[in-house]
Amino acid sequence: MNSGYEAVIGLEVHVQLKTRSKMFCACRNATGAAPNSLTCPVCLGLPGALPVLNAEAVRMALVLGLAIEGDIQPESTFYRKQYFYPDLPKGYQITQGPRAIVEDGHLDIPGDPMVRGEEGPVRIRVERAHLEEDAGKSHHDMDGKFSHVDLNRAGVPLLEIVGAPDLRSPQEASDYMKSLHRLVVGLGICDGSMEEGSLRCDANVSVRRRGAAPYGTRVEVKNLNSFRFVRQALDHEIARQAAQLQRGEPVQMETRGWDASIGETRGQRTKEAAMDYRYFPEPDLPSLVIDPGEIETVRRALPELPERRIQRWREAYGLGLDEAQALAQSPAFADYFETVAEQSGSGRGAAAWMLGEVSRTLNDRGAGIEAFPLAPEALAELVRLVETRVLAFGTAKEQLFPAMLAGGGSAESIMVEKGLAQVSDRSHIEVLVAQVLAANPGPVAQIRAGKESLKGFLVGQTLKAGQGRLDARLVQEVLSEALANY
Ligand code: ADP
Ligand code: MG
Numbered sequence: 001m002n003s004g005y006e007a008v009i010g011l012e013v014h015v016q017l018k019t020r021s022k023m024f025c026a027c028r029n030a031t032g033a034a035p036n037s038l039t040c041p042v043c044l045g046l047p048g049a050l051p052v053l054n055a056e057a058v059r060m061a062l063v064l065g066l067a068i069e070g071d072i073q074p075e076s077t078f079y080r081k082q083y084f085y086p087d088l089p090k091g092y093q094i095t096q097g098p099r100a101i102v103e104d105g106h107l108d109i110p111g112d113p114m115v116r117g118e119e120g121p122v123r124i125r126v127e128r129a130h131l132e133e134d135a136g137k138s139h140h141d142m143d144g145k146f147s148h149v150d151l152n153r154a155g156v157p158l159l160e161i162v163g164a165p166d167l168r169s170p171q172e173a174s175d176y177m178k179s180l181h182r183l184v185v186g187l188g189i190c191d192g193s194m195e196e197g198s199l200r201c202d203a204n205v206s207v208r209r210r211g212a213a214p215y216g217t218r219v220e221v222k223n224l225n226s227f228r229f230v231r232q233a234l235d236h237e238i239a240r241q242a243a244q245l246q247r248g249e250p251v252q253m254e255t256r257g258w259d260a261s262i263g264e265t266r267g268q269r270t271k272e273a274a275m276d277y278r279y280f281p282e283p284d285l286p287s288l289v290i291d292p293g294e295i296e297t298v299r300r301a302l303p304e305l306p307e308r309r310i311q312r313w314r315e316a317y318g319l320g321l322d323e324a325q326a327l328a329q330s331p332a333f334a335d336y337f338e339t340v341a342e343q344s345g346s347g348r349g350a351a352a353w354m355l356g357e358v359s360r361t362l363n364d365r366g367a368g369i370e371a372f373p374l375a376p377e378a379l380a381e382l383v384r385l386v387e388t389r390v391l392a393f394g395t396a397k398e399q400l401f402p403a404m405l406a407g408g409g410s411a412e413s414i415m416v417e418k419g420l421a422q423v424s425d426r427s428h429i430e431v432l433v434a435q436v437l438a439a440n441p442g443p444v445a446q447i448r449a450g451k452e453s454l455k456g457f458l459v460g461q462t463l464k465a466g467q468g469r470l471d472a473r474l475v476q477e478v479l480s481e482a483l484a485n486y
């Protein structure tokens with residue numbers, strides 16, 4: 001971006017809550033069902049049907065509100081936001097206003113040093129989080145003759161989380177979105193599937209001359225459903241606005257869409273003034289009154305927040321940030337990892353197995369950790385055998401792990417049965433090393449001439465000669481001694 005300008009970004013993130021039923025009716029909240037099969041007079045918007053608020057959605061809003069240290073409003077109200085759209089049969093969306101169930105929270109993200117001038121976390125304020133209902137989905141035929149409307153999604157509960165314009169770069173916007181994603185998945189209130197639209201965002205962005213106090217005119221880029229699209233759409237939009245200002249043309253307040261196929265944002269409509277929605281209080285729903293006791297109940301049941309868990313693992317196990325974040329991908333994965341770490345006595349070993357062999361297996365099978373055949377205690381035994389050098393890593397990975405997956409028994413029993421224990425017999429290793437040195441006069445001469453990097457090759461040859469069962473550290477030791485005396 002033109003360095004004379006600075007970006008100001010605020011995200012409105014829509015989180016689909018994974019309640020059993022819809023927001024105002026008893027229809028099932030699910031995807032994949034036959035079109036229009038999950039509907040009733042309420043979500044079809046038939047005259048006379050009355051909405052009833054879903055208590056589970058309210059509880060989930062409280063969970064999020066407490067997790068971002070927001071102010072839970074003792075009383076909030078519902079509004080009708082009116083607009084015409086074929087997938088909105090009532091002609092209005094029920095949302096919250098003027099006050100939301102959650103006001104003034106915050107989320108800490110890693111700041112972008114490129115724009116902040118220093119490393120470190122920054123606090124992004126959340127203006128409010130309000131409950132509302134989703135609309136249905138339109139499908140347009142390829143030949144353009146027909147459009148179809150599926151109302152299964154109409155009335156699905158959404159929590160809209162409105163962030164303050166505190167983000168300063170596309171990188172920060174994407175980090176904020178990632179952090180929010182981890183949070184809502186970790187709290188168990190959203191399934192987190194971005195391809196399915198369970199978490200999507202509208203990005204508001206303006207640019208101003210660097211250091212200029214007032215914000216510029218903002219543009220809203222609608223419906224970004226991946227972290228990458230958030231970054232790409234904002235990169236494009238910031239460059240477009242900066243170029244326009246540079247030419248002396250003002251930015252117009254408007255709503256734009258992101259076209260991933262051409263990598264550009266395109267104007268959709270000029271931004272409606274709030275007046276156009278003719279917001280007014282929903283007459284069919286009473287105010288939402290939250291009892292202080294309910295807040296306390298939810299607070300006590302709050303799980304450890306993903307960011308705190310990541311921090312704790314980093315300190316306790318010495319994990320890197322990326323590793324810890326990957327382990328916190330879902331509550332089930334995180335819990336599984338934590339059991340393996342505790343039972344094996346090695347956080348690092350457990351992390352390596354979880355992000356290596358376990359993840360690879362799950363990817364191959366297209367399954368989640370819930371469907372993984374081994375109990376965490378069983379994997380922990382394998383990790384412990386490797387960490388205590390009873391078992392060579394290569395043997396564990398190539399023979400024991402597959403045998404365990406195939407139902408062959410516990411790590412220890414398979415090891416004993418197949419005689420796979422690691423060889424730490426020094427004299428045996430000395431014999432193999434001597435054979436390898438004798439068979440490789442060329443490399444040996446080069447190492448003696450100073451080419452230390454070739455040592456790894458000889459270690460590899462020795463491990464191979466020992467069929468992957470040798471204690472690698474002992475091999476290195478013996479080899480170094482042998483070379484010194486060669
Ligand atoms: P609306 O009700 O029209 O959506 P809001 O005032 O609620 O407007 O703001 C919506 C979003 O726009 C918020 O996420 C906020 O952070 C963001 N925003 C507001 N002003 C600006 C600005 N000048 N530049 C970038 N983002 C902005
Ligand atoms: Mg808005």
Ligand code: ZN
Binds near residue numbers: 022
């Ligand atoms: Zn319904």
